[in-house]
Amino acid sequence: MTAAMAQDIARLREEVKRIDADLVSLLAERMSVVREIGQLKRASAMPIADPPREAAVVSHAARCARGEGLPENEVRELFWKIVALSRSEQHP
Amino acid sequence: MIIVTQAGITPDALDRIVEHVEAAGMRTHLIRGEQRTVIGCIGDDALLADQGLRSLPGVEDVLPVLKPYKLASREFSAGRTTIALGDPSGTVIGGKDVVVIAGPCSVEGAEMLRETARAVQESGARMLRGGAFKPRSSPYAFQGLGIPALSMLAEVRRESGMPIVTEVLDPRHVELVAAHADVLQIGARNMQNFPLLTEVGKVHRPVLLKRGLSATISELLMAAEYIMAQGNGSVILCERGIRTYETATRNTLDVAAVPVLKRETHLPVIVDPSHAGGRADLVTPLALAGIAAGADGLIVEVHPDPVHARSDAEQTISFSAFAALMAGVSAVAAAVGRSAPAGQPAGQRTAA
Known part of the structure; x- marks a missing residue:
């Protein structure tokens, strides 16, 4: 590996690091919105778990993933994790 | 169940x-x-009982999957699973090449590991095995060098370019081992350690899953299902002999398990001829039988000085015996329409 290539890798890794931090910030933002929804659900005596809504959320993400040329099965799995995290955030 | 669209x-x-x-x-x-x-559907089929799936636009047929394993079953994959290790040699498990993994039962030191890596690579092995944490039948037997051995494996990996396979025994060590190894091995004694299977499923690193000493093929596939259910589809199955009434050998290699697994699952299957027979003189014949039966690879215990190996001495072979084994592997692989990589000067394919 040449010094220039090593430098490129180091620079790109810094970029990945920044993107990861952004992803986590977005996740935190998503959770704060989700908690608000949770409060509204409780105020209106709606159940926290909403399977058809969860499926629709994951489906939407899968459609976006397809548009970006990302592997669908893997993105679905990732979003089921996010949905599960969101559901647990809605429980007081 | 599966939905055919x-x-x-x-x-x-x-x-x-x-x-x-x-x-x-x-x-x-x-x-x-x-x-x-x-569309493979995972979960309790009863949930879909009254959903009128057949009447949905685009559905051609709805078929039950009668096997208890879903993700591991042939029906859930369009083709065979191949696992690329991403090493400089471009090793792929489950492809046309028979991949041989070789190395000492336990890592006993950096120098013996380096020497073994060099010798087995020259004979055509593509990956290096070496135990850091050893599950021994006796609590007083050598338990492996632990964390220092992981560093030695990582060092030899860097020098040789060979991907590393090492066993993880404890769910608390999964991340640590995954930070050093290319493939995480689940030993025969842990095949049904479900918390451990779940943990290795989460790290998305290829897993070499060994069949338990008294596990049926179906139980082996259910263990793979545990890993896959966590989202980790890179599972390599390993037939390593099962316990029978025969005492002349340590275990009995279930050769038939290879073609049966190939029919039942899309996952790659390899054979461990060292543990199967438990005797050095049986390693080559069992290895060749495994390849002839359709195995995608082998995992073999090799040591610079087998007699003085700190574990599994009686089933460990020398460098020269390994070279002879590899010559046989090439011939048998060719006979069954596979290929075996030729030996290469050690370290030559290391990343530039």
């Missing part, structure tokens, strides 16, 4: 079917074949 189904129609299934509380796995897409 009509040929040429639109992405929208496919989304609607998937959403319908997932809203009922199941998970899906899309299998895109050349002709049509199949």
